[in-house]
Amino acid sequence: MAKELLKGNIAFAEAAIRAGCEAYFGYPITPQTEALEHMSKRMPELGRVFLQAESEVAAINMVYGAASAGVRVMTSSSSPGVSLMMEGLSYIVGSEVPVVLVDIMRGGPGLGNIAPSQGDYNQIVKGGGHGDYRPIVLAPATVQELIDLTVEAFDLAEKYRYIVVVLADGSMGQIMEPAELPPMKPVRKPEERPAWALTGAKGRDPNVITSIYIDPAVEEEFNLKLKAKQERIEANEVRYKEIALEEAEIAIVAFGTAGRVAQSAVKAAREEGIRVGLLRPISLYPYPYHRVRELASKVKAMLVVEMNGGQMVEDVRLAVEGRVPVHFYGRMGGVVPLPEEVLDEIRKVHSGLAVPA
């Protein structure tokens, strides 16, 4: 397939369709509404299911139902809407059904605004809904990555019977870039639905999709199973990108759009002779703790850049364990940092490294 100019929201919706997504349930919210609109046109065209729900609460529970029936299903929303979906996410994890959610984050808290933000890192990456779990979280920095990670999200969701969140911000949803869509994959045939799914107990014992274990010992057993699953995820699904980290004295850690801005700043700083590189985590859960820890033994300082008040920086500090100073630069409320601002921070960190010979 050739590259075409694609808007992020439409790109991930079409990518989901091509990944064999059979049903989409959603609710309009800026800045992700184009995805819902695209689905409303394309899904019926293809004989698949599109339904505009009465709320995000209903949307995620429709998704929960369709996932229980064994089809590839997704929803997408933005911060305030995703807050409403948290109940559903917890049930989805608690009953082990595969679901994909794309969260195009906007400024908060409260109604906030419709500008790009990474203010929901803690909410999404650390769990969000009640109970002991963390979703798989994938953070794209380009429209191409948004496409690729959405496709991958469906495979990971089914591999682990788990929730996968593609966590992007409003600029990822709204930006237009050349990108390539994957080829069309057919939807699963009804007879190919998984053995655990609710398909009617014809010639087999009934299947039950539930998240209630009233006996604490049994609930603990389920939690241990969930924990073992998360350990497998942590062992196998860490993803990140590295830019110019060879011989670096300073490592920037930034994800998504902040990572992209930081990449421009790194290029400019390198031109000034500052040895700085970038680690851009793509999987936010599982987090690349191991790689951050390795870097901490190689560089002299770290700088975390986020579009929030400092959320992922806590994970970086957990990994660094005080080996090197960890600086932070963040913009909030929907303000996207400029490369020059990040460059200034790099210069500050660099000047702090100067030690007398």
Add this chain to the structure above:
Amino acid sequence: MAEEKLVESLIYAKPESLYPVGTHYCPGCTHGVAHRLIAEVIDELGVREETIGVAPVGCAVFAYNYFNMDFAEAAHGRAPAMATGIKRVSPDKIVFTYQGDGDLASIGMAEIIHAAARGENITVIFINNANYGMTGGQMAPTTLPGQKTTSSPLGRDVEMHGFPIRVAELLSQLDGAVYVVRRSLHSVANIRKAKKAIRQAFEVQQQGLGFSMVELLSSCPINWGLPPVEALQWIEDHMLPAYPLGDYKVHPAIAKKPTR
């Protein structure tokens, strides 16, 4: 000596759609009756193997331990949304929810209204026992004025808590709802009528006509503080005047004659 003939005739058995197990329901509670009626109807229609049930949060949270068929357990009030998701991707299956009054008429009011408005082709069995049973008898949207519950200890004061919601009447106003009736489980004659309505509701779904709901007035002897028989009498004396039985909406395709 003439040979004696032993004639065996089966007069009572569990429907195949119910597991041969006891339930956790309180003595005298009518959930067991409602379960059995649904199971008998599903057996009679021969659809057990293509039926998917959705349980609520409430006393019937473990319904899947009793119904011998595929089942999902929804979040509180969300059964109609979950059933929508299931039905939309499996339109050839029979999908029903089983919900109490706290689940359906309080926390799940948005989901039930919109499922009905969409004409979602599912069947809803709505158990109205005028209180939250599972949590120990708190005030529900269906609690009667003056009715004492653990969260309205002086009786429901409509000045403070507002008025009961008549769900069947409410849903019958929506164009997507095509079969909406209220029945009661307080006597044998009424139980028989309830079964007919449940059967009709499932047939509405089989014919793809749209949303169907049967509201069942039910007893909650333990939380009402009444012996089972008196609890049934309480339905007749107090609930029937507030929640009139009847057919609130019947699709022309199945309405043989006006029933109301």
